[in-house]
Amino acid sequence: MNPILEAQLAHKSIRQYTDQAIEPALLQQxxxxxxxxxxxxxxxxxxxIRVTNKENRQKIASLAGGQKWVESAAEFLVICADLTRVEYCSxxxxxxxxxxxTEHFIAATTDATFMAQNLMLGAESIGLGAVFIGGIRNDPAQVAERLNLPNQVYPIFGLCLGWPDATPDLKPRLPVEVILxxxxxxxxxxxxxxxAYDAQMQAYYQSRGGNQKSSNWSEQTATAVQKKKREHMLSFLQERGFLKS
Structure with a gap:
């Protein structure tokens, strides 16, 4: 084990933050x-997009389903797939x-996601907490309008960063032998x-320190995907210049 591997294994989504700011130079780094x-x-x-405007943060938090940590985090970033520079070069x-x-959409989306995961891991390595906010896709058109996003740019998810004010329990992931x-x-x-994983997750939910509940992975997963279809996404992306062929 080394610090990078330890940080990867220790990832927890953090939604409660202190009032301490993140130094601009540290964020840049x-x-x-x-x-x-x-x-x-x-x-x-x-x-x-670094969102510092209080009204924009409040509106995005509301659009994302009332996720108040979007407002309280020291920093809130919107991660965007962006083909504007690529199109200029072309x-x-x-x-x-x-x-x-479609290939260009996939390339831009994966590029942005790789970078965002690196950003989260780096932040966690120095003691910061973070959580991705997929809820901005509830109404991506309003998010895009507020952030003045041009065509060939779409908001994939948000990222809250801050100094943790609470430490949730670590969720057990699927065993390696399941995904390999x-x-x-x-x-x-x-x-x-x-x-087998349902049984493991049910035991976790019932034994964790806070927010105990009777549930399992199947129930949580089925609800997440079937109630968050966001069927507006295809037309939204096509209007922005993506997924036309």
Whole structure:
């Protein structure tokens, strides 16, 4: 084990923060380090919006489903897939505007996500707490309007950063042997794997220090995906120049 591996294993979503600010130079350093993440063909198709305006934070917190930590975190960043610079390069090189190809959408989304995970890990390595906010996709059009996002840019998720004021229990992840397949995918073990993990998660939910409940992974997962379909996302993305072909 080394500090990086230990930090990866210790990740917890932090939603309660002290009033202590994050020094601007430290934030800049964390972002610079996050940029060391892998990038598809080195296109670096992402941008961050640092949201400091109180009214914007309140509105985004409300749009995200009343997530008050968006307001209370020392820093709130919106992670965006951004193809504006890529399109500029394409036009300057005589190759024309982007055509909304699905591949470009995937490349920009993964670029931004790799960078954001690096940013979270770096922040956690120095004692900061963080949580991603997927709830901004509840109404991405309003978020985009408030942040003045142009076409070829869309908000993927938010990121709260701050000094922790509470330490939640560590959730057990799926066992490695469940997610790791040898040479070919083995779908025959799905039922057994899920049932075993359900039992583990139910015991966790009932024994943790706070917010105890009677539930399991299947229940939580099914509810999360079936009640958060966000069917507006396709038309929103297409209006922004993504996923047209």
């Amino acid at each position: 964390l972002i610079a380090c996050a940029q060391g993440a892998a990038s598809s063909s080195f296109i670096q198709a992402y941008s961050l 036009e300057q090189q005589g190759l024309g505007k982007l055509a909304g190809n 397949h040898q040479d070919r995918y083995d779908s025959s073990r799905c039922e057994t794997d899920v049932k």
